[in-house]
Amino acid sequence: MRIRRNGYNIHVPSRIAVRRGLRTAFALLVALIAAPGVAGAHVGSPDVFLDGTAGPYRLFVTVRPPHAIPGVAEVEILTTAPDVGEVRIVPLPLTGPGAQFAPAPDRAERSRADPRLFTGRLWMMTAGAWQVRITVDGDRGMGRLSVPVPTMPQATLQMDPALRGLLFAFMLLLCGGFITIVSTVAREATLGPGEIPGPRARRRGRIVGVVATCLVIAVVFLGNGWWTVEASRYARYVYKPLETTATVTSTGALRLTLSDPGWIRLRRLDDFVADHGHLMHLFIVSPALDRLWHLHPEETDTGTFEQRLPDIQPGRYELFADLVHASGISETATGALTIPPIAAAPLSGDDSAYADTGAVLSDGGRIVWVRDEQPLSPKRLALFTFRVEDASGKPADDLELYMGMPGHAVFVRRDRAVFAHVHPSGSAPMAAIDIGQRALEGDAGRSADMQQHSSHGASLPATVTFPFGFPEPGDYRIFVQVKRAGRIETAAFDAHVAPAS
Amino acid sequence: MAIATEAPKRKLGVLRALCVEIRLRALRLLGRASSVEADEIAETIVNAEPAKHAEGLSRKAIRTRAIPWYLWCSALAVTSAYIGGYWDISWHRSIGRDTFWSPPHMAIYACGMLAGISSAYLILTTTFGRNASLADVGVRMWGFTGPLGAFICAWGGLAMLVSAPFDNWWHNAYGLDVRIISPPHMVLAAGFFGIELGAVMLLLAFMNRAADAQRAALQRLFLYVSGTVICESLLLKLEFINRSEMHTAAFYIAVMIGTPAILVANAVASQRRWACTIMTSVYTAFAAGFLWLLPLFPAEPKLGPVYRVVTHFIPWEFPLLVIVPAFVVDLVLERTTRWRPLLRAPLVGLVFLSTFVAVQWPFANFLMTSRARNWFFGAAYMDFSTPGFSLYARSEFRPPDAVLVRGMLIAAIISCLMMWIGLHAGRAMQRVKR
Numbered sequence: 007m008r009i010r011r012n013g014y015n016i017h018v019p020s021r022i023a024v025r026r027g028l029r030t031a032f033a034l035l036v037a038l039i040a041a042p043g044v045a046g047a048h049v050g051s052p053d054v055f056l057d058g059t060a061g062p063y064r065l066f067v068t069v070r071p072p073h074a075i076p077g078v079a080e081v082e083i084l085t086t087a088p089d090v091g092e093v094r095i096v097p098l099p100l101t102g103p104g105a106q107f108a109p110a111p112d113r114a115e116r117s118r119a120d121p122r123l124f125t126g127r128l129w130m131m132t133a134g135a136w137q138v139r140i141t142v143d144g145d146r147g148m149g150r151l152s153v154p155v156p157t158m159p160q161a162t163l164q165m166d167p168a169l170r171g172l173l174f175a176f177m178l179l180l181c182g183g184f185i186t187i188v189s190t191v192a193r194e195a196t197l198g199p200g201e202i203p204g205p206r207a208r209r210r211g212r213i214v215g216v217v218a219t220c221l222v223i224a225v226v227f228l229g230n231g232w233w234t235v236e237a238s239r240y241a242r243y244v245y246k247p248l249e250t251t252a253t254v255t256s257t258g259a260l261r262l263t264l265s266d267p268g269w270i271r272l273r274r275l276d277d278f279v280a281d282h283g284h285l286m287h288l289f290i291v292s293p294a295l296d297r298l299w300h301l302h303p304e305e306t307d308t309g310t311f312e313q314r315l316p317d318i319q320p321g322r323y324e325l326f327a328d329l330v331h332a333s334g335i336s337e338t339a340t341g342a343l344t345i346p347p348i349a350a351a352p353l354s355g356d357d358s359a360y361a362d363t364g365a366v367l368s369d370g371g372r373i374v375w376v377r378d379e380q381p382l383s384p385k386r387l388a389l390f391t392f393r394v395e396d397a398s399g400k401p402a403d404d405l406e407l408y409m410g411m412p413g414h415a416v417f418v419r420r421d422r423a424v425f426a427h428v429h430p431s432g433s434a435p436m437a438a439i440d441i442g443q444r445a446l447e448g449d450a451g452r453s454a455d456m457q458q459h460s461s462h463g464a465s466l467p468a469t470v471t472f473p474f475g476f477p478e479p480g481d482y483r484i485f486v487q488v489k490r491a492g493r494i495e496t497a498a499f500d501a502h503v504a505p506a507s
Numbered sequence: 508m509a510i511a512t513e514a515p516k517r518k519l520g521v522l523r524a525l526c527v528e529i530r531l532r533a534l535r536l537l538g539r540a541s542s543v544e545a546d547e548i549a550e551t552i553v554n555a556e557p558a559k560h561a562e563g564l565s566r567k568a569i570r571t572r573a574i575p576w577y578l579w580c581s582a583l584a585v586t587s588a589y590i591g592g593y594w595d596i597s598w599h600r601s602i603g604r605d606t607f608w609s610p611p612h613m614a615i616y617a618c619g620m621l622a623g624i625s626s627a628y629l630i631l632t633t634t635f636g637r638n639a640s641l642a643d644v645g646v647r648m649w650g651f652t653g654p655l656g657a658f659i660c661a662w663g664g665l666a667m668l669v670s671a672p673f674d675n676w677w678h679n680a681y682g683l684d685v686r687i688i689s690p691p692h693m694v695l696a697a698g699f700f701g702i703e704l705g706a707v708m709l710l711l712a713f714m715n716r717a718a719d720a721q722r723a724a725l726q727r728l729f730l731y732v733s734g735t736v737i738c739e740s741l742l743l744k745l746e747f748i749n750r751s752e753m754h755t756a757a758f759y760i761a762v763m764i765g766t767p768a769i770l771v772a773n774a775v776a777s778q779r780r781w782a783c784t785i786m787t788s789v790y791t792a793f794a795a796g797f798l799w800l801l802p803l804f805p806a807e808p809k810l811g812p813v814y815r816v817v818t819h820f821i822p823w824e825f826p827l828l829v830i831v832p833a834f835v836v837d838l839v840l841e842r843t844t845r846w847r848p849l850l851r852a853p854l855v856g857l858v859f860l861s862t863f864v865a866v867q868w869p870f871a872n873f874l875m876t877s878r879a880r881n882w883f884f885g886a887a888y889m890d891f892s893t894p895g896f897s898l899y900a901r902s903e904f905r906p907p908d909a910v911l912v913r914g915m916l917i918a919a920i921i922s923c924l925m926m927w928i929g930l931h932a933g934r935a936m937q938r939v940k941r
Contacts, residue, residue, distance in 0.1 A: 037637075073679070074681060074682040076682045077678075077683055089688075097811060107814055109807075109808040110809060163680040163682070173669065177669075183662045185659055186648055191708075193654055195938070195939045195940070196935075196941075198940055199940070232690055236690065237681070242681070262674055319579060444532050
């Protein structure tokens with residue numbers, strides 16, 4: 007069974023389909039080389055993974071944004087149906103005037119090895135929030151899908167020592183050649199056939215050679231200055247996450263103050279939009295990743311969020327705060343906080359906590375990670391499937407939507423250099439997805455989808471699947487959150503991702 | 508001059524004599540036989556077996572007076588670079604994105620390849636003794652011998668080669684720049700201009716050593732190549748010389764930097780009448796040709812946002828009217844040959860700038876009108892990324908700056924300085940023999 011929201015699959019298989027699908031649930035779907043990255047809407051996980059629907063066609067989409075902007079993004083689209091004839095892709099800004107003026111789409115190339123796989127490369131021109139619009143044509147007609155893609159220029163690439171050496175050698179050769187040529191011109195250019203340069207000509211050649219040397223030094227010096235200016239200009243363009251100042255007030259409330267260290271003008275602090283009904287999704291994790299709180303502070307002033315803290319042991323914690331701007335830019339602000347002894351407030355609403363209980367749930371049930379024996383690899387889209395069981399070991403039949411989703415998953419690397427908040431629809435925030443899909447289908451289409459979504463919220467199967475790809479090798483902890491009969495349950499799993507062979 | 512006299516006509520018969528005469532005149536017209544040779548041939552005709560002898564001599568004349576292939580190759584290289592450069596700009600205005608192997612890039616690479624072939628041939632054959640005739644007129648550099656121009660071309664080719672990995676790294680580090688002015692692009696431009704200068708020097712040396720008909724042919728080729736240098740110099744400035752800027756001082760300053768110096772230097776070096784007019788005619792012909800031909804080929808934008816519908820290649824604007832001031836400069840240069848450069852340069856500089864302003868300023872007014880929005884003047888062509896609110900899209904000039912007079916004064920000073928440099932460089936170029 008699948009809940010459809012704005013054209014995106016919230017993958018909730020029916021019981022029969024679950025059993026069938028479990029055999030291959032952990033199948034790796036796409037395996038292509040990706041560009042390395044360290045920044046993005048999440049932390050250290052710039053690639054976008056999406057399970058969506060373009061009309062009647064279900065698609066698994068992977069977009070690997072470029073490291074430098076403007077740059078080329080790699081797009082991989084895996085269709086589940088054999089009747090797809092053609093897939094066209096086009097990049098354009100998610101919002102603003104540019105979002106209305108799409109260029110001619112590119113035809114994605116069908117893989118020879120797997121006819122269901124289509125790939126393409128697209129130019130992303132500016133930093134901010136972009137989208138890849140996908141149009142699928144097949145036997146069942148045409149369908150369209152918008153995939154939000156954050157385009158964040160990352161750290162400036164350092165020059166490889168071998169290339170630096172090569173270019174330096176060529177520079178010396180060109181400089182030496184220039185000086186020699188200019189000197190020769192002054193010495194011999196006007197000599198007649200067979201004439202040998204006299205002392206005056208040779209002296210003239212030497213003088214001009216000295217002048218040319220000075221000129222070359224000046225050009226190299228000025229060129230270096232120009233390069234430095236260009237590099238510092240780009241350094242200002244490189245993505246700088248929001249800065250976070252976290253404090254605990256005397257009343258035991260957590261206060262997060264966000265400040266903009268200066269990036270693109272498009273980013274503001276007064277334009278946050280609700281994602282799953284909340285402006286901020288705050289994750290507080292202990293250094294050992296054995297405790298986690300998923301809270302939703304309220305905005306009390308521009309860039310300031312507050313919430314009474316629940317019962318948290320005093321100590322040092324790390325914070326990851328997911329936010330989405332009206333422009334569609336999604337960010338994760340990070341910070342650290344030392345929590346003193348406080349008067350705790352009980353958890354309420356959508357807030358939840360995890361306290362080192364492994365995969366065991368509050369009623370004695372558990373969440374099982376359904377996977378095969380294949381080792382985990384970085385930079386590959388995979389489906390992470392989890393089955394919720396009750397205390398008797400049967401698939402739970404009391405699952406509900408948690409903030410509009412059958413489940414939420416958080417992937418954190420042990421060193422906290424990677425953090426990703428993923429849903430069954432993928433790694434893109436729903437607020438950004440909504441923006442892209444609204445522009446694609448219009449509000450009418452959105453309302454219809456939302457109605458469909460609401461009508462399907464009643465009974466959910468016991469299995470929830472998340473499409474995601476680890477960006478880097480390492481040891482990760484995966485937190486999975488679901489809602490059962492009004493209770494929010496969290497389970498944690500460890501994963502080791504070996505370096506790509 | 509009498510090529511065929513009455514005597515041979517009587518001896519050979521009317522038809523054969525006529526054939527010989529037509530052939531000789533054709534040879535002279537093509538610049539492959541000098542008048543001296545023509546007289547020599549005519550003299551031969553008077554003697555026994557005249558037609559056969561004349562034919563043999565004329566073949567020899569073709570062999571010895573024809574422009575060598577490597578000079579044509581160099582001229583083709585600079586042509587290819589200019590076509591590739593212009594086409595690439597049009598590609599970015601029409602399609603937006605490209606690849607390393609796009610057709611305009613191939614045309615640019617062909618420049619380096621052709622220049623490399625001709626310079627490598629000249630240097631290697633001269634160094635290793637297979638081209639002994641050039642050894643006496645070559646220069647020695649790092650153990651190699653060859654014409655100076657060949658070494659400069661080789662330097663330009665190397666610079667172009669070096670710019671490729673540099674540009675590739677630049678794109679990976681700072682993004683895919685679609686600007687003309689960036690450090691790796693300037694290394695590429697240095698390569699272009701190295702090859703341009705090399706071709707000019709190569710032709711200069713051959714031209715200054717040649718006499719009569721071959722000299723005339725080389726002069727023509729020299730002026731053509733110099734015309735492409737003018738084209739390249741203006742191509743580099745496209746970002747600053749669009750029609751919305753034509754009523755600002757910055758526009759005239761941009762045009763005056765470099766271009767007048769190249770124009771006058773090559774004109775003086777060529778020692779040919781109407782040299783400036785010929786060179787700017789080459790520019791005008793190329794620019795107008797692109798303007799009229801490129802829109803015949805389909806293209807569609809592949810980069811967003813696309814603010815206007817583009818269905819064909821978008822060329823640059825109607826050529827600047829530099830041909831008019833060039834014509835006036837030719838007149839002035841012809842009448843001031845005995846003037847010292849210190850006096851001649853300000854006169855020529857002021858004449859060039861004032862004539863250019865006098866024609867370009869009102870012509871810009873015309874380009875902003877609906878009468879210019881046709882295939883001939885091309886004012887309707889705009890690239891896909893031109894937003895409707897921009898001055899360019901609204902056919903409006905940038906508001907006149909408060910320092911217009913001061914800016915024009917700066918343009919005049921630059922123009923005079925460029926002319927002074929050009930006059931000196933041109934006189935120095937006249938003496939180039941190697």
